[in-house]
Amino acid sequence: MTAAQPVFVLVRPQMGENIGAAARAMWNFGLDRMRLVAPRDGWPNPRAVALASGAGRLLDNAGIHATTAEAVADCDYVFATTARPRGLTKPVVTPEQAMTETRALLAEGRRVAVLFGPERAGLENDDIARANAIVNVPVNPDFASLNLGQCVLLSAYEWRRQTADILPERLELAGADPASQIEVEKLAEHYEERLSEAGFFFPETKAPGMKIALRNMWSRMPLTRPDVQILHGVLRQLTRARSRGE
Structure with missing residues:
Protein backbone atom coordinates (compact mmCIF):
# COMPACT_ATOMS: atom_id res chain seq x y z
CA MET A 1 0.00 0.00 0.00
CA THR A 2 1.05 3.58 -0.62
CA ALA A 3 2.24 5.50 2.42
CA ALA A 4 0.07 8.46 1.41
CA GLN A 5 -3.22 7.46 2.94
CA PRO A 6 -5.35 8.55 5.90
CA VAL A 7 -5.43 6.79 9.25
CA PHE A 8 -8.87 5.53 10.33
CA VAL A 9 -9.30 5.77 14.09
CA LEU A 10 -12.05 3.76 15.79
CA VAL A 11 -12.78 5.50 19.09
CA ARG A 12 -13.96 3.24 21.92
CA PRO A 13 -15.51 0.61 19.64
CA GLN A 14 -17.86 -1.66 21.54
CA MET A 15 -18.14 -4.85 19.49
CA GLY A 16 -15.35 -6.92 18.01
CA GLU A 17 -17.60 -7.78 15.07
CA ASN A 18 -17.83 -4.12 14.08
CA ILE A 19 -14.07 -3.68 14.31
CA GLY A 20 -13.67 -6.64 11.98
CA ALA A 21 -16.30 -5.27 9.59
CA ALA A 22 -14.50 -1.91 9.56
CA ALA A 23 -11.18 -3.62 8.75
CA ARG A 24 -12.80 -5.52 5.92
CA ALA A 25 -14.34 -2.32 4.51
CA MET A 26 -11.00 -0.52 4.68
CA TRP A 27 -9.14 -3.30 2.91
CA ASN A 28 -11.87 -3.51 0.22
CA PHE A 29 -10.89 0.01 -0.80
CA GLY A 30 -7.13 -0.15 -0.33
CA LEU A 31 -6.70 1.31 3.16
CA ASP A 32 -4.65 -0.49 5.79
CA ARG A 33 -3.92 2.03 8.56
CA MET A 34 -6.20 1.46 11.53
CA ARG A 35 -5.94 2.69 15.10
CA LEU A 36 -8.14 1.71 18.04
CA VAL A 37 -8.89 3.85 21.08
CA ALA A 38 -9.81 1.90 24.22
CA PRO A 39 -11.82 -0.93 22.66
CA ARG A 40 -14.50 -1.92 25.17
CA ASP A 41 -13.84 -5.67 25.15
CA GLY A 42 -10.06 -5.42 25.15
CA TRP A 43 -7.57 -6.40 22.48
CA PRO A 44 -6.95 -8.66 20.63
CA ASN A 45 -10.54 -9.72 19.97
CA PRO A 46 -11.29 -13.05 18.24
CA ARG A 47 -14.70 -11.77 17.07
CA ALA A 48 -12.97 -9.00 15.15
CA VAL A 49 -10.70 -11.50 13.42
CA ALA A 50 -13.69 -13.65 12.42
CA LEU A 51 -15.51 -10.71 10.80
CA ALA A 52 -12.43 -9.28 9.11
CA SER A 53 -12.63 -12.09 6.53
CA GLY A 54 -9.16 -11.86 5.00
CA ALA A 55 -8.34 -8.38 6.31
CA GLY A 56 -6.74 -9.70 9.49
CA ARG A 57 -3.42 -8.01 8.71
CA LEU A 58 -5.08 -4.66 9.47
CA LEU A 59 -6.00 -5.92 12.92
CA ASP A 60 -2.52 -7.34 13.49
CA ASN A 61 -0.96 -3.99 12.67
CA ALA A 62 -3.57 -1.76 14.30
CA GLY A 63 -2.26 0.79 16.77
CA ILE A 64 -3.84 0.60 20.25
CA HIS A 65 -4.23 3.84 22.20
CA ALA A 66 -5.73 4.80 25.52
CA THR A 67 -7.15 8.17 24.42
CA THR A 68 -8.22 9.98 21.27
CA ALA A 69 -5.58 12.64 21.90
CA GLU A 70 -2.89 9.98 21.92
CA ALA A 71 -4.24 8.34 18.75
CA VAL A 72 -4.05 11.53 16.70
CA ALA A 73 -0.99 13.13 18.31
CA ASP A 74 1.16 12.67 15.19
CA CYS A 75 -1.51 13.88 12.75
CA ASP A 76 -1.69 17.33 11.14
CA TYR A 77 -5.39 17.33 10.28
CA VAL A 78 -8.29 15.39 11.80
CA PHE A 79 -11.82 14.73 10.56
CA ALA A 80 -14.54 13.58 12.99
CA THR A 81 -17.54 11.67 11.65
CA THR A 82 -20.88 12.37 13.30
CA ALA A 83 -24.54 12.26 12.30
CA ARG A 84 -25.70 14.86 14.82
CA PRO A 85 -24.98 18.57 15.28
CA ARG A 86 -22.83 19.06 18.36
CA GLY A 87 -22.90 22.84 18.94
CA LEU A 88 -19.24 23.16 17.99
CA THR A 89 -18.12 25.70 15.40
CA LYS A 90 -16.30 23.70 12.73
CA PRO A 91 -16.41 23.19 8.97
CA VAL A 92 -18.91 20.46 8.07
CA VAL A 93 -18.20 18.42 4.93
CA THR A 94 -19.55 15.33 3.19
CA PRO A 95 -17.45 12.14 2.94
CA GLU A 96 -16.68 13.07 -0.67
CA GLN A 97 -15.41 16.51 0.30
CA ALA A 98 -13.46 15.06 3.22
CA MET A 99 -11.60 12.62 1.00
CA THR A 100 -10.92 15.34 -1.58
CA GLU A 101 -9.35 17.47 1.14
CA THR A 102 -7.50 14.44 2.50
CA ARG A 103 -5.91 13.76 -0.85
CA ALA A 104 -4.77 17.38 -1.13
CA LEU A 105 -3.36 17.39 2.41
CA LEU A 106 -1.48 14.15 1.88
CA ALA A 107 -0.01 15.54 -1.33
CA GLU A 108 1.47 18.33 0.80
CA GLY A 109 3.08 15.73 3.06
CA ARG A 110 0.64 16.23 5.92
CA ARG A 111 -0.79 13.36 8.01
CA VAL A 112 -4.57 12.94 8.17
CA ALA A 113 -6.81 10.98 10.52
CA VAL A 114 -10.53 10.23 10.40
CA LEU A 115 -12.32 9.53 13.70
CA PHE A 116 -15.24 7.11 13.97
CA GLY A 117 -17.24 6.93 17.19
CA PRO A 118 -18.59 4.01 19.21
CA GLU A 119 -21.74 2.24 18.08
CA ARG A 120 -24.11 3.36 20.83
CA ALA A 121 -23.79 7.14 20.79
CA GLY A 122 -20.98 8.12 18.46
CA LEU A 123 -18.13 10.49 19.24
CA GLU A 124 -18.28 12.67 22.32
CA ASN A 125 -17.73 16.42 22.19
CA ASP A 126 -14.32 15.95 23.76
CA ASP A 127 -13.31 13.81 20.78
CA ILE A 128 -14.80 16.18 18.21
CA ALA A 129 -13.13 19.17 19.84
CA ARG A 130 -9.79 17.68 18.78
CA ALA A 131 -10.84 17.56 15.11
CA ASN A 132 -10.36 20.23 12.48
CA ALA A 133 -13.57 19.44 10.61
CA ILE A 134 -16.72 17.33 10.88
CA VAL A 135 -17.76 14.73 8.32
CA ASN A 136 -21.53 14.51 8.08
CA VAL A 137 -23.17 11.80 5.98
CA PRO A 138 -26.38 13.02 4.29
CA VAL A 139 -28.60 10.26 5.67
CA ASN A 140 -32.33 10.16 6.39
CA PRO A 141 -32.82 12.68 9.23
CA ASP A 142 -35.51 10.45 10.74
CA PHE A 143 -33.05 7.55 10.96
CA ALA A 144 -29.53 8.91 11.08
CA SER A 145 -27.86 6.04 12.93
CA LEU A 146 -25.12 4.34 10.91
CA ASN A 147 -23.39 1.11 11.85
CA LEU A 148 -19.66 1.60 12.50
CA GLY A 149 -18.70 -0.67 9.62
CA GLN A 150 -21.07 1.18 7.26
CA CYS A 151 -19.64 4.56 8.19
CA VAL A 152 -16.09 3.34 7.62
CA LEU A 153 -17.10 1.81 4.29
CA LEU A 154 -18.62 5.09 3.05
CA SER A 155 -15.45 7.01 3.77
CA ALA A 156 -13.19 4.27 2.38
CA TYR A 157 -15.26 4.11 -0.80
CA GLU A 158 -14.91 7.85 -1.36
CA TRP A 159 -11.16 7.56 -0.85
CA ARG A 160 -10.88 4.78 -3.41
CA ARG A 161 -13.24 6.43 -5.88
CA GLN A 162 -11.07 9.54 -6.01
CA THR A 163 -7.67 7.85 -6.10
CA ALA A 164 -8.20 4.79 -8.32
CA ASP A 165 -8.24 4.88 -12.12
CA ILE A 166 -11.90 3.95 -12.42
CA LEU A 167 -13.81 4.33 -15.66
CA PRO A 168 -17.28 5.84 -15.21
CA GLU A 169 -18.79 3.08 -17.32
CA ARG A 170 -17.51 -0.01 -19.06
CA LEU A 171 -18.96 -2.95 -20.95
CA GLU A 172 -17.93 -6.49 -20.06
CA LEU A 173 -17.82 -8.41 -23.34
CA ALA A 174 -17.14 -11.80 -21.73
CA GLY A 175 -14.31 -12.60 -24.10
CA ALA A 176 -16.22 -11.67 -27.29
CA ASP A 177 -14.86 -9.16 -29.79
CA PRO A 178 -16.97 -6.11 -30.54
CA ALA A 179 -18.65 -6.13 -33.94
CA SER A 180 -16.90 -4.08 -36.62
Whole structure:
Protein backbone atom coordinates (compact mmCIF):
# COMPACT_ATOMS: atom_id res chain seq x y z
CA MET A 1 0.00 0.00 0.00
CA THR A 2 1.05 3.58 -0.62
CA ALA A 3 2.24 5.50 2.42
CA ALA A 4 0.07 8.46 1.41
CA GLN A 5 -3.22 7.46 2.94
CA PRO A 6 -5.35 8.55 5.90
CA VAL A 7 -5.43 6.79 9.25
CA PHE A 8 -8.87 5.53 10.33
CA VAL A 9 -9.30 5.77 14.09
CA LEU A 10 -12.05 3.76 15.79
CA VAL A 11 -12.78 5.50 19.09
CA ARG A 12 -13.96 3.24 21.92
CA PRO A 13 -15.51 0.61 19.64
CA GLN A 14 -17.86 -1.66 21.54
CA MET A 15 -18.14 -4.85 19.49
CA GLY A 16 -15.35 -6.92 18.01
CA GLU A 17 -17.60 -7.78 15.07
CA ASN A 18 -17.83 -4.12 14.08
CA ILE A 19 -14.07 -3.68 14.31
CA GLY A 20 -13.67 -6.64 11.98
CA ALA A 21 -16.30 -5.27 9.59
CA ALA A 22 -14.50 -1.91 9.56
CA ALA A 23 -11.18 -3.62 8.75
CA ARG A 24 -12.80 -5.52 5.92
CA ALA A 25 -14.34 -2.32 4.51
CA MET A 26 -11.00 -0.52 4.68
CA TRP A 27 -9.14 -3.30 2.91
CA ASN A 28 -11.87 -3.51 0.22
CA PHE A 29 -10.89 0.01 -0.80
CA GLY A 30 -7.13 -0.15 -0.33
CA LEU A 31 -6.70 1.31 3.16
CA ASP A 32 -4.65 -0.49 5.79
CA ARG A 33 -3.92 2.03 8.56
CA MET A 34 -6.20 1.46 11.53
CA ARG A 35 -5.94 2.69 15.10
CA LEU A 36 -8.14 1.71 18.04
CA VAL A 37 -8.89 3.85 21.08
CA ALA A 38 -9.81 1.90 24.22
CA PRO A 39 -11.82 -0.93 22.66
CA ARG A 40 -14.50 -1.92 25.17
CA ASP A 41 -13.84 -5.67 25.15
CA GLY A 42 -10.06 -5.42 25.15
CA TRP A 43 -7.57 -6.40 22.48
CA PRO A 44 -6.95 -8.66 20.63
CA ASN A 45 -10.54 -9.72 19.97
CA PRO A 46 -11.29 -13.05 18.24
CA ARG A 47 -14.70 -11.77 17.07
CA ALA A 48 -12.97 -9.00 15.15
CA VAL A 49 -10.70 -11.50 13.42
CA ALA A 50 -13.69 -13.65 12.42
CA LEU A 51 -15.51 -10.71 10.80
CA ALA A 52 -12.43 -9.28 9.11
CA SER A 53 -12.63 -12.09 6.53
CA GLY A 54 -9.16 -11.86 5.00
CA ALA A 55 -8.34 -8.38 6.31
CA GLY A 56 -6.74 -9.70 9.49
CA ARG A 57 -3.42 -8.01 8.71
CA LEU A 58 -5.08 -4.66 9.47
CA LEU A 59 -6.00 -5.92 12.92
CA ASP A 60 -2.52 -7.34 13.49
CA ASN A 61 -0.96 -3.99 12.67
CA ALA A 62 -3.57 -1.76 14.30
CA GLY A 63 -2.26 0.79 16.77
CA ILE A 64 -3.84 0.60 20.25
CA HIS A 65 -4.23 3.84 22.20
CA ALA A 66 -5.73 4.80 25.52
CA THR A 67 -7.15 8.17 24.42
CA THR A 68 -8.22 9.98 21.27
CA ALA A 69 -5.58 12.64 21.90
CA GLU A 70 -2.89 9.98 21.92
CA ALA A 71 -4.24 8.34 18.75
CA VAL A 72 -4.05 11.53 16.70
CA ALA A 73 -0.99 13.13 18.31
CA ASP A 74 1.16 12.67 15.19
CA CYS A 75 -1.51 13.88 12.75
CA ASP A 76 -1.69 17.33 11.14
CA TYR A 77 -5.39 17.33 10.28
CA VAL A 78 -8.29 15.39 11.80
CA PHE A 79 -11.82 14.73 10.56
CA ALA A 80 -14.54 13.58 12.99
CA THR A 81 -17.54 11.67 11.65
CA THR A 82 -20.88 12.37 13.30
CA ALA A 83 -24.54 12.26 12.30
CA ARG A 84 -25.70 14.86 14.82
CA PRO A 85 -24.98 18.57 15.28
CA ARG A 86 -22.83 19.06 18.36
CA GLY A 87 -22.90 22.84 18.94
CA LEU A 88 -19.24 23.16 17.99
CA THR A 89 -18.12 25.70 15.40
CA LYS A 90 -16.30 23.70 12.73
CA PRO A 91 -16.41 23.19 8.97
CA VAL A 92 -18.91 20.46 8.07
CA VAL A 93 -18.20 18.42 4.93
CA THR A 94 -19.55 15.33 3.19
CA PRO A 95 -17.45 12.14 2.94
CA GLU A 96 -16.68 13.07 -0.67
CA GLN A 97 -15.41 16.51 0.30
CA ALA A 98 -13.46 15.06 3.22
CA MET A 99 -11.60 12.62 1.00
CA THR A 100 -10.92 15.34 -1.58
CA GLU A 101 -9.35 17.47 1.14
CA THR A 102 -7.50 14.44 2.50
CA ARG A 103 -5.91 13.76 -0.85
CA ALA A 104 -4.77 17.38 -1.13
CA LEU A 105 -3.36 17.39 2.41
CA LEU A 106 -1.48 14.15 1.88
CA ALA A 107 -0.01 15.54 -1.33
CA GLU A 108 1.47 18.33 0.80
CA GLY A 109 3.08 15.73 3.06
CA ARG A 110 0.64 16.23 5.92
CA ARG A 111 -0.79 13.36 8.01
CA VAL A 112 -4.57 12.94 8.17
CA ALA A 113 -6.81 10.98 10.52
CA VAL A 114 -10.53 10.23 10.40
CA LEU A 115 -12.32 9.53 13.70
CA PHE A 116 -15.24 7.11 13.97
CA GLY A 117 -17.24 6.93 17.19
CA PRO A 118 -18.59 4.01 19.21
CA GLU A 119 -21.74 2.24 18.08
CA ARG A 120 -24.11 3.36 20.83
CA ALA A 121 -23.79 7.14 20.79
CA GLY A 122 -20.98 8.12 18.46
CA LEU A 123 -18.13 10.49 19.24
CA GLU A 124 -18.28 12.67 22.32
CA ASN A 125 -17.73 16.42 22.19
CA ASP A 126 -14.32 15.95 23.76
CA ASP A 127 -13.31 13.81 20.78
CA ILE A 128 -14.80 16.18 18.21
CA ALA A 129 -13.13 19.17 19.84
CA ARG A 130 -9.79 17.68 18.78
CA ALA A 131 -10.84 17.56 15.11
CA ASN A 132 -10.36 20.23 12.48
CA ALA A 133 -13.57 19.44 10.61
CA ILE A 134 -16.72 17.33 10.88
CA VAL A 135 -17.76 14.73 8.32
CA ASN A 136 -21.53 14.51 8.08
CA VAL A 137 -23.17 11.80 5.98
CA PRO A 138 -26.38 13.02 4.29
CA VAL A 139 -28.60 10.26 5.67
CA ASN A 140 -32.33 10.16 6.39
CA PRO A 141 -32.82 12.68 9.23
CA ASP A 142 -35.51 10.45 10.74
CA PHE A 143 -33.05 7.55 10.96
CA ALA A 144 -29.53 8.91 11.08
CA SER A 145 -27.86 6.04 12.93
CA LEU A 146 -25.12 4.34 10.91
CA ASN A 147 -23.39 1.11 11.85
CA LEU A 148 -19.66 1.60 12.50
CA GLY A 149 -18.70 -0.67 9.62
CA GLN A 150 -21.07 1.18 7.26
CA CYS A 151 -19.64 4.56 8.19
CA VAL A 152 -16.09 3.34 7.62
CA LEU A 153 -17.10 1.81 4.29
CA LEU A 154 -18.62 5.09 3.05
CA SER A 155 -15.45 7.01 3.77
CA ALA A 156 -13.19 4.27 2.38
CA TYR A 157 -15.26 4.11 -0.80
CA GLU A 158 -14.91 7.85 -1.36
CA TRP A 159 -11.16 7.56 -0.85
CA ARG A 160 -10.88 4.78 -3.41
CA ARG A 161 -13.24 6.43 -5.88
CA GLN A 162 -11.07 9.54 -6.01
CA THR A 163 -7.67 7.85 -6.10
CA ALA A 164 -8.20 4.79 -8.32
CA ASP A 165 -8.24 4.88 -12.12
CA ILE A 166 -11.90 3.95 -12.42
CA LEU A 167 -13.81 4.33 -15.66
CA PRO A 168 -17.28 5.84 -15.21
CA GLU A 169 -18.79 3.08 -17.32
CA ARG A 170 -17.51 -0.01 -19.06
CA LEU A 171 -18.96 -2.95 -20.95
CA GLU A 172 -17.93 -6.49 -20.06
CA LEU A 173 -17.82 -8.41 -23.34
CA ALA A 174 -17.14 -11.80 -21.73
CA GLY A 175 -14.31 -12.60 -24.10
CA ALA A 176 -16.22 -11.67 -27.29
CA ASP A 177 -14.86 -9.16 -29.79
CA PRO A 178 -16.97 -6.11 -30.54
CA ALA A 179 -18.65 -6.13 -33.94
CA SER A 180 -16.90 -4.08 -36.62
CA GLN A 181 -18.60 -1.24 -38.45
CA ILE A 182 -18.93 -3.32 -41.61
CA GLU A 183 -20.53 -6.18 -39.67
CA VAL A 184 -23.11 -3.82 -38.16
CA GLU A 185 -23.68 -2.28 -41.60
CA LYS A 186 -24.35 -5.69 -43.16
CA LEU A 187 -26.72 -6.54 -40.32
CA ALA A 188 -28.62 -3.29 -40.86
CA GLU A 189 -28.85 -3.97 -44.60
CA HIS A 190 -30.13 -7.50 -43.96
CA TYR A 191 -32.91 -6.27 -41.69
CA GLU A 192 -33.80 -3.37 -43.95
CA GLU A 193 -34.10 -5.70 -46.93
CA ARG A 194 -36.31 -8.23 -45.16
CA LEU A 195 -38.47 -5.55 -43.52
CA SER A 196 -38.99 -3.94 -46.93
CA GLU A 197 -40.17 -7.30 -48.32
CA ALA A 198 -42.59 -7.61 -45.40
CA GLY A 199 -44.05 -4.15 -46.04
CA PHE A 200 -42.76 -2.68 -42.80
CA PHE A 201 -41.80 0.70 -44.27
CA PHE A 202 -45.27 2.13 -44.70
CA PRO A 203 -46.43 4.61 -45.75
CA GLU A 204 -43.79 5.22 -48.38
CA THR A 205 -43.38 8.87 -47.45
CA LYS A 206 -42.17 7.87 -43.99
CA ALA A 207 -39.85 5.10 -45.20
CA PRO A 208 -36.63 7.20 -45.34
CA GLY A 209 -37.08 8.44 -41.76
CA MET A 210 -37.90 4.94 -40.50
CA LYS A 211 -34.77 3.54 -42.13
CA ILE A 212 -32.59 6.24 -40.57
CA ALA A 213 -34.13 5.53 -37.17
CA LEU A 214 -33.31 1.83 -37.52
CA ARG A 215 -29.73 2.56 -38.61
CA ASN A 216 -29.34 4.86 -35.62
CA MET A 217 -30.67 2.11 -33.33
CA TRP A 218 -28.11 -0.40 -34.62
CA SER A 219 -25.25 2.08 -34.15
CA ARG A 220 -26.27 2.73 -30.52
CA MET A 221 -26.22 -0.94 -29.58
CA PRO A 222 -22.85 -2.25 -28.26
CA LEU A 223 -22.99 -5.38 -30.41
CA THR A 224 -20.44 -8.18 -30.33
CA ARG A 225 -19.70 -10.49 -33.25
CA PRO A 226 -21.73 -13.33 -31.69
CA ASP A 227 -24.63 -10.87 -31.23
CA VAL A 228 -24.54 -10.05 -34.95
CA GLN A 229 -24.48 -13.74 -35.90
CA ILE A 230 -27.46 -14.48 -33.66
CA LEU A 231 -29.49 -11.58 -35.07
CA HIS A 232 -28.74 -12.70 -38.64
CA GLY A 233 -29.83 -16.23 -37.68
CA VAL A 234 -33.05 -15.00 -36.06
CA LEU A 235 -34.04 -13.12 -39.20
CA ARG A 236 -33.17 -16.02 -41.51
CA GLN A 237 -35.29 -18.40 -39.44
CA LEU A 238 -38.24 -16.02 -39.40
CA THR A 239 -37.97 -15.61 -43.17
CA ARG A 240 -37.91 -19.39 -43.69
CA ALA A 241 -40.95 -19.86 -41.47
CA ARG A 242 -42.82 -17.13 -43.33
CA SER A 243 -41.99 -18.68 -46.72
CA ARG A 244 -43.39 -22.02 -45.48
CA GLY A 245 -46.55 -20.31 -44.34
CA GLU A 246 -46.01 -21.15 -40.66
